[in-house]
Structures are given as structure tokens and as C-alpha cells.
Amino acid sequence: MRRLTDLISESFIWGVGITRPRPGQERMAALYITATLVASILAAVGMFFLLLHRI
Known part of the structure; x- marks a missing residue:
């Protein structure tokens, strides 16, 4: 299984297009x-x- 950071990174690369x-x-x-x-x-x-606290 891949690391969580690798999955997030890969998703970000594909989703945002960096x-x-x-x-x-x-x-x-x-x-x-x-x-x-x-x-x-x-x-x-x-x-x-x-x-929220200020309102």
C-alpha cells in the first residue's frame, strides 16, 4: 500500500495539474x-x- 502523502500528492498533481x-x-x-x-x-x-466568535 502506498503512503497517504503519496496518494494526496498524486491526487493533487492530477487534479490541479501541477x-x-x-x-x-x-x-x-x-x-x-x-x-x-x-x-x-x-x-x-x-x-x-x-x-463565528465575532458575530
């Missing part, structure tokens, strides 16, 4: 893409709760 990483750089790219997506989701949830 350029594939160079051979040997796939693992680092998968970690970077996964971390960026998780940070974006956490930021959106944080903003939601911040706005």
Missing part, C-alpha cells in the same frame, strides 16, 4: 504538498471559528 517533481524528489514534494494542504484547511477552519 508539474511532476523530478525523479528522486517525489517524497519531499509529497510531504510539501500534504503540509500545504493541511495548513490551508487549518487556516480556513481557524478563520471560520474566528468569524
